[in-house]
Amino acid sequence: MKKILRYLNLWWIMSRNSFSIFLSLKLSFSIFLTGKILRFIFFISFLFFILQGTKTLAGYTSNQAIFFFLTFNLVDVMAQFLFREVYRFRPLIVSGSFDLVLVKPVNALFRVLMGGADVLDLITIPPIIFAVYYVGGLLSPTTSQTILFLLLIINSLFIATAFHIAVLALGIITLEVDHTIMIYRDITNLGRFPIDIYRQPLQGILTYLIPVGIMITLPAKALMGLVSPSGVLLSFVIGTVAVLVAIRLWNFALTKYTSASS
Amino acid sequence: MKIAKYLSIFKISFAQEFAYRLNFIMWRVRNVMQIFLVFFLWDTVFSDPGRVLFGYDRAKILTYVFGIMIVKSLVLSARAADVAGDIYRGDIMNHLLKPMSYFKFWFTRDISSKALNLLFAAGEFAILFIILRPPFFLQTDPLALLGFFLFIALAIFIYFNLLFIISSIPFWAPELGWGGQFLVTVIIVEFLSGALFPVDILPQMVQKILLFTPFPYLIFFPIQVYLGKISGTVLLGGLSISLFWAMTLWLVMNFIWNKGLRAYQASGR
Numbered sequence: 115m116k117k118i119l120r121y122l123n124l125w126w127i128m129s130r131n132s133f134s135i136f137l138s139l140k141l142s143f144s145i146f147l148t149g150k151i152l153r154f155i156f157f158i159s160f161l162f163f164i165l166q167g168t169k170t171l172a173g174y175t176s177n178q179a180i181f182f183f184l185t186f187n188l189v190d191v192m193a194q195f196l197f198r199e200v201y202r203f204r205p206l207i208v209s210g211s212f213d214l215v216l217v218k219p220v221n222a223l224f225r226v227l228m229g230g231a232d233v234l235d236l237i238t239i240p241p242i243i244f245a246v247y248y249v250g251g252l253l254s255p256t257t258s259q260t261i262l263f264l265l266l267i268i269n270s271l272f273i274a275t276a277f278h279i280a281v282l283a284l285g286i287i288t289l290e291v292d293h294t295i296m297i298y299r300d301i302t303n304l305g306r307f308p309i310d311i312y313r314q315p316l317q318g319i320l321t322y323l324i325p326v327g328i329m330i331t332l333p334a335k336a337l338m339g340l341v342s343p344s345g346v347l348l349s350f351v352i353g354t355v356a357v358l359v360a361i362r363l364w365n366f367a368l369t370k371y372t373s374a375s376s
Numbered sequence: 377m378k379i380a381k382y383l384s385i386f387k388i389s390f391a392q393e394f395a396y397r398l399n400f401i402m403w404r405v406r407n408v409m410q411i412f413l414v415f416f417l418w419d420t421v422f423s424d425p426g427r428v429l430f431g432y433d434r435a436k437i438l439t440y441v442f443g444i445m446i447v448k449s450l451v452l453s454a455r456a457a458d459v460a461g462d463i464y465r466g467d468i469m470n471h472l473l474k475p476m477s478y479f480k481f482w483f484t485r486d487i488s489s490k491a492l493n494l495l496f497a498a499g500e501f502a503i504l505f506i507i508l509r510p511p512f513f514l515q516t517d518p519l520a521l522l523g524f525f526l527f528i529a530l531a532i533f534i535y536f537n538l539l540f541i542i543s544s545i546p547f548w549a550p551e552l553g554w555g556g557q558f559l560v561t562v563i564i565v566e567f568l569s570g571a572l573f574p575v576d577i578l579p580q581m582v583q584k585i586l587l588f589t590p591f592p593y594l595i596f597f598p599i600q601v602y603l604g605k606i607s608g609t610v611l612l613g614g615l616s617i618s619l620f621w622a623m624t625l626w627l628v629m630n631f632i633w634n635k636g637l638r639a640y641q642a643s644g645r
Contacts, residue, residue: 145555149563156567163577164421167429172420293402300409307413311420313508316412 121224129231132198136233147234154238157306158183172310177252178338179307184246185334186305189267191242193274195235197227200278204291210373212286223364226282227275255337262346266333269353273329274302276356283360283367305330325352381476382484389455389488404496407445408504414572415441415508425511430577435511436603440574442501442510443599448571449497451531451594455485457561459543460553466642479540486536515602523611527598530618534590537625538565540633547636550643570596587614590621 136143161183165176174182203226206212215222255263277298285291301324304312309320309327321327328349335341393400418441421427422434432440459482462468471478505512515521542560546553566572568591575586575596586592597614600606606614 139551141549142551142555145552145559149555149559152559153563153567156563160567160573160577163579164417164573167577168421288398290398290402293399293406297402297406297409300406304409304413307417307420311416312412313416313419316416 121221124220124224125228125231128225128229132230133233133236143234147237150234150238154187172308174308174310177249178334181246181249181253181337182308182331182334183306184242184249185267186302186330187242188239188246189270189274189305189330189333190299190302191235191238192271193278195232195239196271197274197278198232198235199226199228199230200281200291201295202230203282203285204289207285207289207291207371212371213373216371222368223279223282223361227278250337253338255339259337259339262341263333263337266336266346266349269350270329270333272353273325273356276353276360277302279357279360279364283363286367286371302326302329308334322352325349325356328352382480385476385481385484386488389485390492393489393492400492404493404500407448407497408500411441411445411500411504414444415504415510419508419510430574431605432574435513436605437574438510439513439603440599442505442512443602444571444595445497445501445504446494447528447531447595447598449493450490450528451535451598452561452565452569452571453486453489453493454535454539455489456482456536456539456543457557459540460546460557463543463636463640464546464550464553464643468640469642472637482540483536486532490532513603515604517604520601520604520607523607524598524602526615527593527601527618530615530622531594531598533622534618534625535565535594537622537629538590540629541625544629544632544636547639565591565594568592569594570599574600576600588617590618590625593618593621 158180161180165171165179169176171179206215206226212222212226215225218225250260250263278295281291281294281298284294288294301320304320305326309317309331312320317327332341332345332349336346415438418437421429422432422437425434427434429437459468462471468478471481515524538560539557542556543553545556568575568586568589570592571594575583575592578586593614597606597618601611601614
């Protein structure tokens with residue numbers, strides 16, 4: 115318990131520092147925030163205009179299709195808020211400055227994974243939660259469906275954590291982070307729409323191998339009452355296994371770190 | 377002699393892309409992932425082969441999606457995005473001292489990047505075509521094909537000028553180099569150029585306003601000309617606006633660049 119509190123305190127200090135750095139660059143901050151808001155508005159407008167023409171998407175109603183998109187945004191924004199530091203990992207590895215992280219009495223993975231929360235995403239989380247709450251309400255879920263949705267969102271964050279740890283580990287082994295993290299983003303972007311729209315074998319890959327379906331489509335389906343108990347159980351198993359495998363990969367990657375350039 | 381100089385830049389730039397092979401391959405993988413999203417979305421929307429929506433049938437919309445791959449590699453693949461870094465790191469000094477045009481240097485690098493990306497995009501196009509087997513609209517009218525290539529050439533010039541204008545920001549505000557590019561190239565160009573969806577699914581009023589901006593002429597308009605959806609006076613109108621933006625952006629770019637060089641303090645050097 116004492117250890118958890120210590121790390122919570124550390125996270126708070128690191129996040130506060132990260133926020134201060136970003137907030138000191140006011141114009142840059144405004145441009146990035148505008149960009150993120152515009153991207154959301156453009157995409158939801160696009161979805162809205164398509165649904166005006168088609169009325170349904172892969173058998174889902176307009177509200178359901180929009181709810182899939184909002185669920186994607188919720189998971190995506192929360193993961194970016196928590197794990198923004200991953201995007202800054204490559205310079206540490208290439209320059210050898212990662213040595214300075216390793217010698218500190220703090221878990222190195224915790225430092226490079228969660229050491230720089232993103233204030234921009236923090237700002238966008240409340241409106242997205244409100245939108246999820248509002249559109250979700252239009253789907254008339256029961257209490258149990260809502261609880262299941264929330265549990266599956268937590269599971270999604272575990273899978274997102276596993277992905278980010280894997281990116282860090284691959285960064286140590288291959289010195290490549292920038293494109294790997296963006297490929298992760300592109301893959302999760304496929305979850306903007308229900309994965310039912312993809313053909314096999316892509317749909318199978320997105321469900322089990324790269325579990326975007328479990329991260330995004332399944333929680334939304336749970337709120338609509340469209341999942342089976344075995345599907346839910348399997349998703350929690352995949353979430354747990356993904357984190358365990360990612361941590362093992364990280365430990366393996368650490369043994370390959372050469373401290374070159376330092 | 378002059379051509380030989382830029383030909384050498386072309387060759388070096390082409391070889392440089394292969395120096396970071398993994399980076400390049402991953403960049404191409406990202407492009408394929410993005411095409412998957414758009415392709416399967418429209419594939420689902422047009423799952424009924426007889427459906428006509430927003431003026432598209434299944435063959436035309438899926439040709440539009442595949443067209444995005446090729447047109448993006450021709451228009452939006454550009455090295456000139458690195459100019460901002462040249463300015464705030466001070467590396468631009470090295471170039472300004474050399475006996476060559478800085479614009480032509482970057483334009484040559486852009487052409488090299490486009491050639492390489494087009495090569496890979498054509499390969500991906502063929503592979504995805506075999507895997508996904510979409511119905512494809514093959515344009516056979518030579519005039520439409522000529523119009524398509526003309527609009528592509530204009531789009532390349534418009535985008536080059538646009539990138540240079542955005543990349544000039546670090547002359548005055550070095551910390552905004554990436555922010556400006558993020559807003560214009562990643563958000564505005566991506567959505568308003570038609571790289572994600574055809575602009576004509578938007579309401580008429582929005583379309584009319586958008587067609588007065590340079591963005592739809594980067595992706596949307598060239599593909600529409602290829603699909604034969606635009607011809608006659610509408611095509612001439614589009615050509616006039618496209619030419620207007622090409623000229624205007626070129627003049628603005630030159631003006632800003634001259635002002636920027638005067639404001640430049642060679643920091644970082």
